[in-house]
Amino acid sequence: MGEGAPTEQVPSTQRAGLAARRVSWEIDGRLILDGVAVLTPAGAVTGLLGPNGSGKSTLLRVLAGVQAAGRAVSPSGATSAAAEQSAAAPSATGPSASPASVSVSPTETTFGGADLGAMPRRERARVLALVEQDATTDLPLSVLDAVLLGRIPHRSLLAGDSDADRAAAHAALEAAGAKELADREVGTLSGGERQRVHMARALAQQPRLLLLDEPTNHLDIAAQLQAMRVLRDLAADGVTVVAALHDLNLAASTCDHLVLLDHGRVVAAGPVDDVLVPAVLEPVYGVRLDVLPHPRTGRPVLAFEQG
Amino acid sequence: MSRTSSLSGLALPAAALVLVLSVGVAVTIGPADLALPEVGRSLATHLGVDGFLGLEPLSALRDGMVWQLRMPRILTAAAVGAGLALCGAVMQSLTRNPLADPYLLGLSSGASLGAVLVLLAGVPLLLPVAAFAGAVGALALALALAGALGAITPTRTVLAGLAISQLCAAAVSFVIFWSAKGDAFREVLSWLMGSVASATWTSVAIAGGAVLVLGTLLALTGSVLDAFTFGDTAAAALGVPVNRARWVLLIGVALLTGALVSQSGSIGFVGLILPHAVRLFTGARHRLLLPLSALAGASFLVWADTLARTIFEPRELPVGIVTAAIGAPVFAFLLWKGNRR
Numbered sequence: 212m213g214e215g216a217p218t219e220q221v222p223s224t225q226r227a228g229l230a231a232r233r234v235s236w237e238i239d240g241r242l243i244l245d246g247v248a249v250l251t252p253a254g255a256v257t258g259l260l261g262p263n264g265s266g267k268s269t270l271l272r273v274l275a276g277v278q279a280a281g282r283a284v285s286p287s288g289a290t291s292a293a294a295e296q297s298a299a300a301p302s303a304t305g306p307s308a309s310p311a312s313v314s315v316s317p318t319e320t321t322f323g324g325a326d327l328g329a330m331p332r333r334e335r336a337r338v339l340a341l342v343e344q345d346a347t348t349d350l351p352l353s354v355l356d357a358v359l360l361g362r363i364p365h366r367s368l369l370a371g372d373s374d375a376d377r378a379a380a381h382a383a384l385e386a387a388g389a390k391e392l393a394d395r396e397v398g399t400l401s402g403g404e405r406q407r408v409h410m411a412r413a414l415a416q417q418p419r420l421l422l423l424d425e426p427t428n429h430l431d432i433a434a435q436l437q438a439m440r441v442l443r444d445l446a447a448d449g450v451t452v453v454a455a456l457h458d459l460n461l462a463a464s465t466c467d468h469l470v471l472l473d474h475g476r477v478v479a480a481g482p483v484d485d486v487l488v489p490a491v492l493e494p495v496y497g498v499r500l501d502v503l504p505h506p507r508t509g510r511p512v513l514a515f516e517q518g
Numbered sequence: 519m520s521r522t523s524s525l526s527g528l529a530l531p532a533a534a535l536v537l538v539l540s541v542g543v544a545v546t547i548g549p550a551d552l553a554l555p556e557v558g559r560s561l562a563t564h565l566g567v568d569g570f571l572g573l574e575p576l577s578a579l580r581d582g583m584v585w586q587l588r589m590p591r592i593l594t595a596a597a598v599g600a601g602l603a604l605c606g607a608v609m610q611s612l613t614r615n616p617l618a619d620p621y622l623l624g625l626s627s628g629a630s631l632g633a634v635l636v637l638l639a640g641v642p643l644l645l646p647v648a649a650f651a652g653a654v655g656a657l658a659l660a661l662a663l664a665g666a667l668g669a670i671t672p673t674r675t676v677l678a679g680l681a682i683s684q685l686c687a688a689a690v691s692f693v694i695f696w697s698a699k700g701d702a703f704r705e706v707l708s709w710l711m712g713s714v715a716s717a718t719w720t721s722v723a724i725a726g727g728a729v730l731v732l733g734t735l736l737a738l739t740g741s742v743l744d745a746f747t748f749g750d751t752a753a754a755a756l757g758v759p760v761n762r763a764r765w766v767l768l769i770g771v772a773l774l775t776g777a778l779v780s781q782s783g784s785i786g787f788v789g790l791i792l793p794h795a796v797r798l799f800t801g802a803r804h805r806l807l808l809p810l811s812a813l814a815g816a817s818f819l820v821w822a823d824t825l826a827r828t829i830f831e832p833r834e835l836p837v838g839i840v841t842a843a844i845g846a847p848v849f850a851f852l853l854w855k856g857n858r859r
Contacts, residue, residue, distance in 0.1 A: 277754035336757030343755075346748040349616055350802035359803075360744055364757040368741045371805050409748075416756075 228253035228451045229420055231320040236273050238281030243269045245475040251453055251468060256446045258462035259455040261472035262496055267455035271422045274320060275341040283318055322420050336364035339420040340413035344428055348397060354408050355393045358383055361415030383414035387441055403434035410441060423454040439465040463487055463511045487511050533813035540817045541596060544824045545588045560584035594717035595823040596816040597725035598782045603815025604733050605771045606789025607808055611743040612767055615672035616852055619790035620775040623679035626784030627686035628656020629776045630709045634690050638697050646724060650776030656682050657772055711838030712785030714823055721781040728777030733812055736770050740804035785838045787845020788815055
């Protein structure tokens with residue numbers, strides 16, 4: 212795998228990665244996502260950026276089909292009054308049509324051309340995996356057993372771990388750089404170690420699409436770089452990676468493609484050099500910034516000043 | 519992991535053997551001494567293989583002691599113990615609450631109340647159904663109360679469960695005293711503290727049947743419960759229909775608890791301590807934890823009941839006193855451990 216040189220990866224939009232359109236989500240009457248469209252190249256690392264509360268976590272969970280609170284709504288562009296009207300109006304297509312199917316613009320989420328929303332849950336869990344923030348357990352669970360949980364979608368619900376499952380779990384531990392943790396107990400791990408274990412659990416699902424919610428949160432700088440290294444390796448193996456990130460410089464140094472969210476809307480999307488520019492970032496974050504070239508890699512480095 | 523597979527290869531047969539021996543030995547213990555071979559002879563007679571094995575039947579008196587007095591009681595204890603331990607294990611995983619247990623969350627008292635009301639109304643056939651309704655009602659109330667207090671945390675759920683549990687217990691006492699015949703105190707005690715003293719073969723059929731059917735189904739849900747280890751979102755991301763799974767399993771637990779409580783009253787702490795003890799050996803995954811908890815719970819309650827009926831002979835304790843004496847310190851320890859974090 213190329214030495215940390217994501218520019219060598221040609222993010223080809225021809226290869227279908229994750230494509231989502233008109234993603235709108237409302238929690239307790241508050242619009243969290245407002246007609247978001249995301250197009251991420253296959254086999255590349257896409258960074259999902261945005262200030263706190265911009266909707267990054269919700270977007271990831273909605274894309275993964277696991278957002279429990281709230282409901283999908285029509286984007287406010289197609290005014291909610293119109294949506295309500297069309298929902299309330301007696302449908303000409305028959306009584307079986309639900310309000311969602313009547314509404315002007317249903318959410319569409321496809322990966323590699325396949326409709327994720329229409330996919331049975333277990334099948335979807337074999338295609339995509341989600342790494343949450345700070346998931347933990349009070350139960351006495353070994354790291355290997357935690358990683359083996361990732362095999363659940365791949366086997367009958369009545370079956371135990373097969374040799375193939377164990378092999379996949381060990382391979383996932385290796386890929387996530389957590390091989391030496393296999394026999395430890397999850398409760399005794401440090402934040403960085405636990406993050407690697409969650410990554411391994413997601414990899415044991417053998418996903419082709421990996422969604423991560425701030426995978427570098429609470430990690431020291433070495434662990435952050437290590438985590439991003441794992442993501443780059445995955446992308447090099449053809450996995451489509453989408454990671455919500457807080458640290459713009461980390462995104463600058465490791466992502467191929469960026470999506471910038473603000474108040475539940477996409478304000479910019481594209482290659483790193485197009486998104487990480489003062490004209491785009493300054494109004495969103497409310498800071499002044501300068502973009503410098505990294506002295507060795509040539510990738511952008513951001514310097515901030517209070518706006 | 520080879521450790522787990524070799525464990526599961528040995529642990530289940532070993533636990534089953536311990537249970538069979540426990541039942542056999544427990545039958546011999548009591549005011550009149552019986553020997554293990556006599557238990558075997560009685561068993562052979564009733565299974566119709568005494569002639570085949572060349573065994574002589576016991577005298578009617580001694581056979582009655584084995585077959586009519588002790589055996590139904592001990593088998594009911596085994597079934598109730600197995601079912602309660604299983605319910606506890608399932609609830610703890612499903613609610614991610616190490617303190618969850620049918621007794622602490624009010625299911626058992628709710629089931630007692632349902633059972634007592636139906637007995638009072640004179641329709642004993644509806645006993646398990648009413649106990650189930652009581653268990654579901656109490657669980658729903660406890661969760662609603664916990665939710666009304668704010669986020670559903672383990673401690674809050676237990677506090678809400680205790681409130682509901684006390685309310686149902688008071689209602690049980692009130693109903694029994696209101697309709698008091700001679701032995702109201704004993705009856706109140708046997709519903710609130712639990713007892714298998716009056717168990718018959720019907721009790722064995724109801725409690726045992728419920729454990730065999732519902733218990734087996736619950737024990738097969740290991741993978742689904744595994745998926746809940748890191749919470750609802752993680753379970754959903756592993757392809758589990760979270761809400762449906764939770765309701766189906768909780769209703770299964772309430773059904774089983776109702777059937778058990780209708781025969782034994784509410785016996786506390788079995789569902790709390792057994793799964794924790796078994797997890798020390800199996801870890802948190804459920805494939806082995808669930809059946810092993812059931813077998814261990816069965817042996818545990820057989821011995822707890824044997825202690826209850828013999829320790830102050832000829833006086834008899836409600837078995838719930840014995841399980842509480844062992845379980846309450848464990849509960850305190852778990853609370854302490856939980857609060858340290």
